Amino acid sequence: MTSNTVDSASTRNQADSHGGSSMVSVRSLGKNYGSLRAVDDVSFEVARGEIFGFLGPNGAGKTTCLEMMEGLRKPDAGTITISGIPVWPDPAKVKRLIGVQTQSTAFYEELTVQEVLRLFGALHGRRLSKRVLEDLLDLSGLAEKRKAYTLALSGGQKQRLAIAIALVNEPELVFLDEPTTGLDPQARRRTWEVVKELRDRGKTIILTSHYMEEAEYLCDRLAIIDYGKIIAMDTPVRLVGQLGRKARINFTASRPIEGVSLGLAGSDVGAPNSEGEQTLLAENLDDAIAVLLRTANDEDIEIKNLQVRTANLEDVFLTLTGKELRD
Numbered sequence: 001m002t003s004n005t006v007d008s009a010s011t012r013n014q015a016d017s018h019g020g021s022s023m024v025s026v027r028s029l030g031k032n033y034g035s036l037r038a039v040d041d042v043s044f045e046v047a048r049g050e051i052f053g054f055l056g057p058n059g060a061g062k063t064t065c066l067e068m069m070e071g072l073r074k075p076d077a078g079t080i081t082i083s084g085i086p087v088w089p090d091p092a093k094v095k096r097l098i099g100v101q102t103q104s105t106a107f108y109e110e111l112t113v114q115e116v117l118r119l120f121g122a123l124h125g126r127r128l129s130k131r132v133l134e135d136l137l138d139l140s141g142l143a144e145k146r147k148a149y150t151l152a153l154s155g156g157q158k159q160r161l162a163i164a165i166a167l168v169n170e171p172e173l174v175f176l177d178e179p180t181t182g183l184d185p186q187a188r189r190r191t192w193e194v195v196k197e198l199r200d201r202g203k204t205i206i207l208t209s210h211y212m213e214e215a216e217y218l219c220d221r222l223a224i225i226d227y228g229k230i231i232a233m234d235t236p237v238r239l240v241g242q243l244g245r246k247a248r249i250n251f252t253a254s255r256p257i258e259g260v261s262l263g264l265a266g267s268d269v270g271a272p273n274s275e276g277e278q279t280l281l282a283e284n285l286d287d288a289i290a291v292l293l294r295t296a297n298d299e300d301i302e303i304k305n306l307q308v309r310t311a312n313l314e315d316v317f318l319t320l321t322g323k324e325l326r327d
């Protein structure tokens with residue numbers, strides 16, 4: 001206990017001497033696999049207490065980025081500091097500050113939930129007190145499963161156990177690599193609440209996802225990554241706001257409606273797609289719908305299947321890359 005206190009104090013001093021209050025600072029990070037540039041000149045800062053997300057499609061470089069920050073994979077270029085301490089060349093120096101949930105976790109199947117947590121505690125040189133163990137079980141919603149073999153856990157429970165394991169050393173910074181991939185919506189939401197609770201406890205969280213609702217709901221800030229590069233980075237609200245288009249209106253008309261006839265500044269109506277559906281991207285939803293319906297009425301056009309949804313991160317990704325960000 002005493003040595004821990006001394007350690008955290010010296011860690012803080014080291015952070016202060018580096019001048020920044022950032023939890024993580026990444027500069028010009030790069031990683032090649034042969035001729036593939038998996039991570040390309042990536043720079044960002046994560047503030048203490050923030051939930052920072054990497055959103056991007058399969059193969060974008062999210063896991064590679066995380067692994068370099070976690071000290072598991074050596075960068076080819078750039079620097080990473082955590083709480084002011086360089087991760088490389090000696091990742092052992094930051095090990096105490098971080099908790100890691102990897103993208104796929106293999107458990108010891110013949111151990112129970114609480115045995116696994118104690119084991120991982122021991123691997124960190126800690127004997128988990130009853131209080132810490134109970135807290136981890138409560139936080140991860142696994143209190144009732146404490147004596148269940150890990151083999152018998154559901155997908156969502158396994159993912160939450162993986163998060164609990166990442167917390168056994170009471171880290172300041174937690175890495176979660178796709179914490180909800182493959183889970184049904186209910187299990188996903190349960191995990192979201194665990195992540196929010198961690199943030200409320202003052203932890204800094206870096207996570208990856210390819211679910212835009214997840215990134216939108218959880219992240220204070222996020223980096224959209226594609227082909228190893230950060231192509232946009234901001235709060236979800238500002239990223240969507242930068243589109244300058246608030247809403248997307250989809251409809252089918254008995255005759256195609258022409259953009260000109262709508263006469264709306266800042267709105268565009270696309271040509272019908274193969275199913276005859278047209279899309280109107282509108283800056284002002286109320287005006288756009290009013291004009292659309294009036295035009296249809298004046299020109300004797302029937303409008304069916306009118307659907308409205310506000311612009312979201314999917315639209316941001318589509319606008320930036322010209323492709324859909326798929327699950």
Ligand SMILES: Nc1ncnc2c1ncn2[C@@H]1O[C@H](COP(=O)(O)OP(=O)(O)OP(=O)(O)O)[C@@H](O)[C@H]1O
Pocket residue numbers: 033036038056057058059060061062063064065103210
């Ligand atoms: N050990 C490796 N050797 C060679 N290439 C690799 C290795 N690990 C990853 N890659 C390649 O590097 C690129 C980035 O992979 P990475 O796992 O970082 O992507 P990701 O964004 O985490 O994808 P996913 O969403 O599928 O988890 C991919 O093209 C991948 O095929």
Ligand SMILES: [Mg+2]
Pocket residue numbers: 062063064103177
């Ligand atoms: Mg990955």
